[in-house]
Amino acid sequence: MACAMALGASAANAKDLSIGLGSEPSSIDPHYHNLAPNNALVRQVYEPLIAQGPSQELLPGLAESWKPINDTTWEFKIRENAKFANGDQVTVDDVIATMERVPNVPRSPASFAQFLTGMSFEKVDDRTLHVKTQTPAPLVPNMVSVIAIVSEECAKNMSTEDFNAVKCDGGSGPYQFTEFKPGDRTVMKKNPNYWGPAPEWDTVTYRYLTNGPTRVAALLSGDVDVIENVPPTDIATLKANDDIAISDTLSNRVIYLHMDQFRENSPFITAKDGSPIKNPLTDQRVRQALSMAINRPAIAERIMDGAAVPAEQVLAKNFFGTSKKLEPTPYDLNAARKLLADAGYKDGFKLKMHGPAGRYTNDTQILEAVAQMFTRLGLDVEIETMPPSNFFTRASTGDNGQPEFSLILAGWGAGTGETSGSLRSLMGTFDKSKGSGAANRGRYSNPDLDAKLNEALKAVDDEKRAALLAEASEIGFTDLGIIPIHYQTNVWASKNNIDVQARADEYSVAAGMKSK
CATH class of the missing domain: 3.10.105.10 (Dipeptide-binding Protein; Domain 3)
Incomplete structure (x- = not known):
């Protein structure tokens, strides 16, 4: 009975969410390292033009629409109501500055530049972007869906160290970073200027619990609300626990x-x-x-x-x-x-x-x-x-x-x-x-x-x-x-009053976690 109370009490009425991660990000610079733990965090803060759903289906992101206008040109329309966390309007200038930064991040262990090969970016107006290629390129929408957009100010003036020090407020996602502490945690708060539906959680704390048994223990004790990357040996036991919910996908x-x-x-x-x-x-x-x-x-x-x-x-x-x-x-x-x-x-x-x-x-x-x-x-x-x-x-x-x-x-x-x-x-x-x-x-x-x-x-x-x-x-x-x-x-476990949206890309996305 005491265990059930510990597991069920904190999340139902809370506006804070704590998630135990199985891997630690190497940076929160969105262009430094094409690594899943990094991407899972930064794309909740710095959105791409095109978002990806749980099965990696393409969805409108910062761009409300996109279409080919000839064999070698794609047109993207930026949302009129898209703003950065600092209140500035998102424009095509921000997108172009981001794309120019991507291949020039120093010491990148795995660059995002590969996704932009052969593309050039032209401003038509503040909301209209043309992406041009030398030959037909049907995968342009897929490729830009992995590039997180930052403000022109951040793109041109901030280093990886600046991003890690949470100096960039030029993100348009549902959250904004407040802390990045290697070896410990990353903390986000709700972005008041987000163009989409407000996320449920006011604050989200991602704790680095890279040891599997430690993650499970943290969930069972109530220290965290959700864990990712459930150790395979614990899946059957957690499924049998009425206080725990399991979500999984290939x-x-x-x-x-x-x-x-x-x-x-x-x-x-x-x-x-x-x-x-x-x-x-x-x-x-x-x-x-x-x-x-x-x-x-x-x-x-x-x-x-x-x-x-x-x-x-x-x-x-x-x-x-x-x-x-x-x-x-x-x-x-x-x-x-x-x-x-x-x-x-x-x-x-x-x-x-x-x-x-x-x-x-x-x-x-x-x-x-x-x-x-x-x-x-x-x-x-x-x-x-x-x-x-x-x-x-x-x-x-x-x-x-x-x-x-x-x-x-x-x-x-x-x-x-x-x-x-x-x-x-x-x-x-x-x-x-x-x-x-x-x-x-x-x-x-x-x-x-x-x-x-x-x-x-x-x-x-x-x-x-x-x-x-x-x-x-x-x-x-x-x-x-x-x-x-x-x-x-991919397997997540959560308190039974939290529903987790399982994703093929492994990302533990706070906006995809709802209280029941």
Whole structure:
């Protein structure tokens, strides 16, 4: 009885909401790092032109409407009643200043510039924006849906450090930041100038509770009202608790392995005696052997307690542009050993794998399981995990501007809700000037994939574009540009008097949480 009172008393009449996050954001600069924990917070404060719904369907955001006016021009109409938190009107000048800032954020671990490749922005009047492309670009609405708009003042004059110090009041979303304390919390308050329906919660506190059992304990004790990323081992118990409500949906996130495919000698790979060897990961047979050595169903059932689905590409087949032909690589240790021997590594090699600790559901346990599977293949494997912010910096740019590691565990959520952005980011040939390969931490390069992807991005017909994207997926995943492991299931738990809107993008959006 006491437990029921503790769980049910605080939220029904309250205007404050506390949410336990499974991952900590690296910044609240909306253009610094294309990372889900960052995006989930900043897009409640800095809106995109086009919003995304729970299934990543496109919805009016700052733009009340959009349409193509010819093959290479899209027109966006800014809301007449859209204002920033400081009361200033949102105009096309703010949008253009934002788009100019995006590719120029210093030290960005994963830039948003890739989404704006080939676009130019022209002001027609204060409310009318034209986005021009050199060739037909049907995905312009999808691409701009991931770019958070800030005021011209913030775009031109504020650094990442300024954003993190909550100096920018140029956001038009339902909330505005009041605190950003790394290692502790982010706090938002209701934006009094928001153009849309006022959100229910006056103040929202996001607490960083990266340890799963700690998040569950915080919910059960009443310290927080909602938790995301429920540990799979706790789902059944929480479902059986009448004081708790569960919300879930299939994620747009794939958990995968990225492999060094650009260095002749990879820094964390040697022969078993420690002597240098040619980087084996550049051999497709070795990559295939590694993929075949992974028992995906075992990881999904045992490590993820059923809250995952074995993966074969960047997105599950219900998303746009996926291949219906690809299937998860079957577990076959004998065939994997033969492939390794055929590639000249009969005795295996020594490998150190890296990953983030606490960024993804059970990420350390998954890395440990994969390491054990590679050991059975005949490799000598060591793992090292580290805080996500340190990991992603080293995995992306290291000390010399190049990815530092040989093989990493990571995850990727499809920000655009279809396959092109994921393929371009993760397996497109790295080219900063073109925005390709922004998160290609293995520097995989396949001209056939690049060509097919570029063709798809110009295809106006949806059916044709979907077919081309499927072909691009087949090229990249047959060649094992990355090794997919599984898709996560996104699970939230809340006090039973709060309804949580489950989202494919994993975002814990306060406006999507209602008291019952």
